[in-house]
Amino acid sequence: MKFGAIASVFVLVLSLAPPAHTARAEDLKPEQITVARVPADMPRLYVMDPALPHMVDGRVYALDARNLSLKGMMESGFAGMMAAAPDKKRVYVAASFYERLTRGARTDVIQVYDDETLKVVDEIPVPTLRAQALPYRNLFRLNSDGSMIFMQNATPATSVTVVDIASKKNFEAQGPGCYGIYPALANPLRFATLCGDGTATTYTISADRAAARLKSSDKFFDPQNDPLYTHAEAVRDGYVFLTYSGKFMRLAVDGDTVSAQASGDATEGQQGWAPGGYQPFTVDAQAGVAYLLMHDKAVEGSHKAPSVEIWAYDLGAKKLIARSPAAGLIGVTLAPSNPNVLFAIDGVANKIVRLAVDPQSRAITPAGEIKLGETAALIEAPR
Known part of the structure; x- marks a missing residue:
């Protein structure tokens, strides 16, 4: 009897008590995903x-x-x-x-x-004409005022699709045998391309953005014996280019035709060394200093080899001013807002590395890294 009474009271108490799980649920606040x-x-x-x-x-x-x-x-x-x-x-x-x-x-x-x-x-x-290639900077460019896009085509015939961003209209500008896009810095309706015969072609776009007039330059580089990388760096008066052997060339692209002038040889007196990588150099335009990814034991066909060192080269004085160890890099860039910091792709270890530049000696030292991605091929620091 006593046991039955106790059991009845226990059941009554349980029935009157609020469920524990209900109390806990009321305390929980829904998470707001942001x-x-x-x-x-x-x-x-x-x-x-x-x-x-x-x-x-x-x-x-x-x-x-x-x-x-x-x-x-x-x-x-x-x-x-x-x-x-x-x-x-x-x-x-x-x-x-x-x-x-x-x-x-x-x-x-x-x-x-x-x-x-x-x-x-x-x-x-x-x-569906665009070049399905590694993301080289000069295959997809904005014009100088940001109102148009120039897109490299390869089907395999080469041409450029010109896109007006506001209207979303486009047209194809033919350019057989030419590759790489270099927008004029002072004329939003003009760009140039490099051509396989050692010349460049300048495209001047019509005011209605529906057609282009083409004009070829004189020959200024040797595509058989010392080709130019398609990668180029914009400076105040045009673009800086680099040959496979390490020679610099400046191209002015704002005029009706491209004009070129030699700007020094980074490998002069440095036998066996050559630039390499997919984005093989960058330029501090204000200081006039180029930073190159360099490898030794260079041979024909090693123009995309990872770096062993980074070299600093004074484009004005045409003089090598610093060499720093930096292994495995395949791309390098800098931000215009802080040219004393370089950013690079380590293609061997799949890392992005940050490099500090001494503004006096131009020596380069590691300043951070992050393991990132699988096959990074282009690095940009637009600001």
Whole structure:
């Protein structure tokens, strides 16, 4: 009897008590999922990775240039290209997509990303002509005022698609045998290309942006014995180019035709050394100093070899001024806002490295790194 009474009271108490799980659930607050914006004033570093092991899925990484912290990614599809807008509000990414991922109908677009949210805010359809290559800077360029995009085509016939961003209209400018795009710095309706016969072709676009007039230069380089890298660096009066053997050349592209002049030889007196990589040099335009990725035991065909050292070369004095150890690098750049810091791709260890430059001696020392991506091929610090 006593046991039965106790049991009845126990059951009654349990029935009156609120369930423990109900009390706990009421205490929980629903989590609000948010996505952080990239601060507008953050110095950006963009790293383009075509993801060669699965190259339908390329991406652009966005990093804080001050500490190499990763802030986000942007999709770049198959064999993508990128260019950051001069207004610091948009990033343009050319991408190809296939209906069945690796096969089927091909669609090419220029994806327009917001610079802070890293989200697609617009899309510009383009013809399926563009060069599906590694993301060299000079295959996808904005003009000087940011109103047009110039896109290298290779089908394999070479031409350039000219895209008016506002209207989304485009036309194809023929350019057989020419490759690489170098926008005029003072004329938004003009750009030049390098040609396989040692000349350059200048394109002047009509006012209605529907056609282009072409004019060839005289021959100024030897494509058989000492070719030019298609990579070039903009300076005040044009572009600085580099030959496979380490000779510099300046090209002025604002006129009706390209004019060129020799600007020194980085390997003079340095037998066996040559530049290498996919983005093999960068230029501090204000100081007139170029930084080159260099390797020893150079032979024909080693022009993309990873670095052993970084050299600093004074373009005005035409003089080698510093050599620093730096192994495994395949691309290098600097931010115009802070030219005493270099950023480079370590293609051997899949790292992005930050390098400090001594402004007096031009010696270079490591200043940070991040393991990133799989096959990074282009690094840009637009601000």
